[in-house]
Amino acid sequence: MVATRLSDVAARAGVSVKTVSNVINDYPHITPATRAKVEAAIAELGYTPNVSARSLRKGRSDFIALAIPEMASPYFAELGAAISRAAKKRGITVLIDQTEGEPAAEQFVLDGMRGQLIDGIIFSPITTAPTKITVADDGKPLLLLGERQPGGAVDHVAVDSVQASFDATNHLISLGRTRIAAVGVGGGAGTGAVRRKGYRKALKAAGLPIDPALEIDGTGYHREDGAAAMRDLLALPSPPDAVFCFNDLLALGALRALADAGLSVPGDVAVVGFDDIEDGRYHSPSLTTISPDLDWLADKAVTLLLDRIAGTGPPERLDLSVPYTLQIRESTTG
Amino acid sequence: MVATRLSDVAARAGVSVKTVSNVINDYPHITPATRAKVEAAIAELGYTPNVSARSLRKGRSDFIALAIPEMASPYFAELGAAISRAAKKRGITVLIDQTEGEPAAEQFVLDGMRGQLIDGIIFSPITTAPTKITVADDGKPLLLLGERQPGGAVDHVAVDSVQASFDATNHLISLGRTRIAAVGVGGGAGTGAVRRKGYRKALKAAGLPIDPALEIDGTGYHREDGAAAMRDLLALPSPPDAVFCFNDLLALGALRALADAGLSVPGDVAVVGFDDIEDGRYHSPSLTTISPDLDWLADKAVTLLLDRIAGTGPPERLDLSVPYTLQIRESTTG
DNA sequence: CTGAAAGCGCTTACAG
C-alpha cells in the first residue's frame, strides 16, 4: 500500500537505516537529537513499519491464536474480549479461531496451526479428551483452558471445577433441597465428568443418595439442551426440587422450560448455573452461578504464553487455578 | 519454528523452487507426475509455507479486520462468528478489533489501521458520525456496516433501519397499542436517529401523536440502559402500553424492569426489540424482534470487500440492504 | 554511536 520504507525515512532524516530501526525499536545509545530528527521524518512521511517484513526477519509475528468452540457463545465471547484486551496491553494481537468442536479443527490447533502467522496458542478444547493432548516437539507454545489434564505436558489455566461444583451443589443442599439434579454430565473435554465429581461429592458429604436418573447428559451446553433436559426431569415420577446446570446457557434453557411448565423458581425448583454470563445477571429470575474471574484468567494466560514464547517461563508446566465466587441470586433465594 | 523451506521441498522432489511454488499456488501447466512428486515431498517433510514471506512478496496478507465496538455484546459476537465463517470459506482470516467505541480507536480504523497486517477492513462504527466517514486515498479498502451515509464514498451493508423500525412500530399499532415508547434514540453513529425516523413515521401514518416524553435516550444499548429507560417510562404520569427498543439488549433490560415492577408482558406493556440475538428467543417471554439475515450480510460484506481488494469491484460505491423479517413472539402476542 | 551488507522465505519476471 503505502510506499514509504525504512530507507525513505533514513534518507529524509539523513541517517542510516540502522539508526531508524534503532529508534523504532527503542534501542539505547541514540542521542536525543538523532531521535528527534528520525521521529520528525517518520511523522512527515507517515511511515509505518511493514509487519510482514519484520515477522519474516525476526521469526515472530506478535500474533497469538485463541482457539475456542464458538465465539457467539456468550461465555466464549466474554473470554475472547478479556483475552484480546489483555494481549493488546502487551502489543500482541489475538486471532480468534472457531473450531466448532470439530475434531479435525481441534487437531489442527494441537498441531500448532502450521502455516498460521502466530507465535503461540491459547486453546479451549471441547472434543479432544484432555488425556489425548500432547504437544509436538517442533510445535508452538500452547496453553490450555478448561479442565485439567493430570500429568500432562501442557500449561493449564482453569477454574477448580470439582471444588466449584461442590460449592454450587452445597449451596442448594444448604437451602434444604434434597432431590438435586445435574445437567451437563456429558459435556466435552472432561468438563461434564469433572463437574459431576464435585456434584456427587457434595451429595455424599450431605448423606444424600446419588440417583442416576437425576444426571442428565445435556451435551451441547446450549439453551435448547438445558430446556430439553429440564423437560425430561419434570417428566420423572418424582422430579427434582433443584438443578445444578454445568453452564449458564443450560440453566437459562432450564428456566425457560420451568416457566413453560408453570413452575415457580426457586419455589418449586431452584436453579444454579456456571460461568456468570451477563444474560444470567439480568434474567428474571436472576441466575445464581459460579463466577470465574475472567480478567485474572486472561492476564495469567497471556502472560504465561508470552513467557513460553520468549523462553523465559518456568521449567515445569504450570497449572493455574482461576479465582471464582458463588454469586447467589434470585434463582435460588427468590 | 519448522525449518522446512520451499527449497528443501524442491531438493527432495528433484525440481526447482519455481515448480514447487507453482504446485502450491495451483498454477497450470504442471504435469501430473511432477505434481505428485512435489506433493509427496511436501507431505514427507511436513512443509507449510511461511506466511510472512509470502505476504511480504505479494503485498497481500489474506487477513481482513473486523472492527466492532465490543465482541462480548451478543449481536456483535454473532456477527463476528458469521463474518469469520464467511471469510474462512474463501481462505481469509478475520482479525477482530474492539474499538470500545473510543473515538481514537475508530479514527485508527478509518485511517486504515496502518501497520496492521491486513488487506481491508469491515467496520461497524458507533461513535463516529456517518457523515464524518471518509477514506484516505492511500488507505485500504473499507466497508461499513450499520446506518447509511447518504452520498458517502464508502461501501455499505446494512438493514434498512427506517423501514424495519416502521414495521416494528406498526406491529405494535396493529395490536391496538396507542402509547408506544421508543428506547435508544440516542444510539451512536446515526442508529438512534434513523430508527426513530421509522418509529415516528409509523405513528404519523396511524394518526397517533408524537410524544417526546416517550422517546428515551438509552445510549449504550446494554441491558442496564434498557432497564433504566423502562423505569423512567413507568414513572411517567401516563406510562406507555408498548415499547419499541432499538436493540434486543435494551429490550431484555426493559423486560427485567417490567418484571421487577410486577407488570405483565404483553398484557400491560408489549415489547419489541431489534437484532434477534439468541437470548431473546429463549427469554420468557420470548422477544418479538427484527431479525436480520446475518449470513447474508456476512457473505455480501466479505465478497464485496475482497472484490475491492482485488480491484474487481464495481466502479460505484455500493449500498446493500440486508434482508430481514419481523419475528413475532410472546412479548407482543402473549 | 553509525554504515554497508547479508539474509529471513517466498514469488515472479526473465531466460531457456
Add this chain to the structure above:
DNA sequence: CTGAAAGCGCTTACAG
C-alpha cells in the same frame, strides 16, 4: 514446461 536470480522491507551481526 523448468531454472537461476532478483527483490519484497525489515533486523542484525560485523566493521568502523
